[in-house]
Amino acid sequence: MFTESNELATPERGSAWTRYIPDANTPWNLTRVVHLHRRAGFAASWNELQRDLKDGPEASIDRVLAGKARSGEIPEGFETTSTLLADAAAASNDPARLKAWWVFRMLFSPDPLGERLTLLWHNHFATSNLKVDNLEAMRRQNETFRRLARAPFGELLTAAVQDPALLTWLDAPANRKGHPNENLARELMELFTLGIGHFGEPDVQEAARALTGWTVNEGQFRAVATRHDEGEKTILGRAGRWSGDDLIGQLREHPATAERLARRLCSLFFGERAITDDAIAQLAASLRQHNLEIGGAVALIVRSNLFFAAANLRSRIVGPVEFVVGPIRAFELLEPPPSTLVLADWSARLGQDLFYPPNVGGWPGGRSWLTTRSLIGRANFAAALAEGRGIGRPEPVNALALAERDGRGRGPDELIAHVAERLLGAEPSAKWHDQIAASLGPRSAWGPEQAGRAVALILSCPEAQLA
Incomplete structure (x- = not known):
C-alpha cells in the first residue's frame, strides 16, 4: 500500500514536476475531478465526484494514492470473494472465468489505481496464456503485479523475470549451458529495461548465458546450477562470471532503465503531446535518485501541474x-x-x-x-x-x-x-x-x-x- 514515505522528493524550483495548486487558469473543478478518476482508476460515482470536488485536490489525490478512493460500493468481504473467484477460475481451466475475476476486481476493488497499475505491468511484462496454458500460473503472475505495483522497480523486475508464466512464455526452460536460448535475455533488455539502442547482439548472447539454468519445476521458479554457464561473460562492457541475478542488477542500475520506466508511467497518465522529453528526463533522474520507487513516481505525477494541465485533459485514448x-x-x-x-x-x-x-x-x-x-x-x-x-x-x-x-x-x-x-x-x-x-x-x-x-x-x- 502506498504511504507518504514512498513519495519522491518535492521538486526543486523550476522543475517540470511542480505540485498542482488550483488557480484561475487551472481550477479544481468537476472536469479535473473526473480526469483524476479516469486516469488513475476506472471512473467514479457521482457521490465520489462531488465529495472530491468539495474536499479539494490534496485530500482527493491522497485517497487515490492510498487506495481509498471508493466509497459505499465495496462489497463486504471483497478480498475473500476475490480469492474464491480466482481459485474457482484457476481450477475450472476456463480462461473466461479468470478474465471475469479481474474485471470483478476492477469494478469493486477499493484501490482502482492498484488495478490500473496491475494492468500496466501486465502489458509491460506481456505474457499470454495462449502459450503458457496454465491459469494458475497466470493468476499468480497477476497477483505478483498487484502486490508489487508500487514497489521499487528492482523488486518487481526480479519477481517478474523469475515468474513461472513469463519463463514459460519466453522459453527459459530451454536455456541451458552449451545451448543458450536468447528469448528471455532479448526481451529483458529490449522491452523490460533498456529499450532498443542501448545494447547490441553480443550483449543479448552473453545475457542469455548469464540466464542459463533458470527454469520452471513443478510450477515454481528454479535455478539449476548444473545447467548454468559459469564462464566469464561481457555484458554492456563489463566482464565477469555473471549470473542471472547479476544481470538484473546491472540492468536495474543502467540509466536507460529509469528513462524507459519513466516513459512507461507517463504513457498511463498522459495523453499525446501532453508531456515533454525534458519532463520525462527529470522524472527518470528522480527515479534513479530514489531506487526506482514506482509508488513515489506515481505520486509525483498525479500531484503535478503537468497532470492537471489543460493539455493533458481529454487527450489520452481510452483503452x-x-x-x-x-x-x-x-x-x-x-x-x-x-x-x-x-x-x-x-x-x-x-x-x-x-x-x-x-x-x-x-x-x-x-x-x-x-x-x-x-x-x-x-x-x-x-x-x-x-x-x-x-x-x-x-x-x-x-x-x-x-x-x-x-x-x-x-x-x-x-x-x-x-x-x-x-x-x-x-x-x-x-x-x-x-x-x-x-x-x-x-x-x-x-x-x-x-x-x-x-x-x-x-x-x-x-x-x-x-x-
Whole structure:
C-alpha cells in the first residue's frame, strides 16, 4: 500500500514536476475531478465526484494514492470473494472465468489505481496464456503485479523475470549451458529495461548465458546450477562470471532503465503531446535518485501541474478495458452488477483480451485502439450498456432517475448535461450538446427510451474515446 514515505522528493524550483495548486487558469473543478478518476482508476460515482470536488485536490489525490478512493460500493468481504473467484477460475481451466475475476476486481476493488497499475505491468511484462496454458500460473503472475505495483522497480523486475508464466512464455526452460536460448535475455533488455539502442547482439548472447539454468519445476521458479554457464561473460562492457541475478542488477542500475520506466508511467497518465522529453528526463533522474520507487513516481505525477494541465485533459485514448469498466462505475450499475464474464468478453471484442496480449510487446495502445471495426464495436457496447441486457443486467440504465436523484431536471437538456458531467466532467461545447439533442428526435417523444439513447450516443461519441 502506498504511504507518504514512498513519495519522491518535492521538486526543486523550476522543475517540470511542480505540485498542482488550483488557480484561475487551472481550477479544481468537476472536469479535473473526473480526469483524476479516469486516469488513475476506472471512473467514479457521482457521490465520489462531488465529495472530491468539495474536499479539494490534496485530500482527493491522497485517497487515490492510498487506495481509498471508493466509497459505499465495496462489497463486504471483497478480498475473500476475490480469492474464491480466482481459485474457482484457476481450477475450472476456463480462461473466461479468470478474465471475469479481474474485471470483478476492477469494478469493486477499493484501490482502482492498484488495478490500473496491475494492468500496466501486465502489458509491460506481456505474457499470454495462449502459450503458457496454465491459469494458475497466470493468476499468480497477476497477483505478483498487484502486490508489487508500487514497489521499487528492482523488486518487481526480479519477481517478474523469475515468474513461472513469463519463463514459460519466453522459453527459459530451454536455456541451458552449451545451448543458450536468447528469448528471455532479448526481451529483458529490449522491452523490460533498456529499450532498443542501448545494447547490441553480443550483449543479448552473453545475457542469455548469464540466464542459463533458470527454469520452471513443478510450477515454481528454479535455478539449476548444473545447467548454468559459469564462464566469464561481457555484458554492456563489463566482464565477469555473471549470473542471472547479476544481470538484473546491472540492468536495474543502467540509466536507460529509469528513462524507459519513466516513459512507461507517463504513457498511463498522459495523453499525446501532453508531456515533454525534458519532463520525462527529470522524472527518470528522480527515479534513479530514489531506487526506482514506482509508488513515489506515481505520486509525483498525479500531484503535478503537468497532470492537471489543460493539455493533458481529454487527450489520452481510452483503452478497451477502461472503456468497458469506466461507464459501469460512472453510471453506478452495480446493484445488480453486470456480468463480469460479459464485460471481459466485450473488452476482448474491442481489442484487449485480458491474459492474452497479442505478442511480447503487449498492446501498442494509443491510436491503435481506434480502428473502424473497434469504433463500431464501441458503439455497440454503448447501446448494450444502455439497454442493460447486453451487459448481463436485467434492466436498462435509468438515466432519468439518476439525473433526478442528483438534483437535475428530467428534460433532455438537463439529462444530456448530467450524462456528460458523469462521463466527461463537462459538456465539450454548446454545438456538441445541440448535435446530441438533435439525434434524439422530437422533444414531444422524450422519455426513458430516449434518455437511454442519449447515454449510448454520448458514450460512443468521439469525445468519450478520450480520457
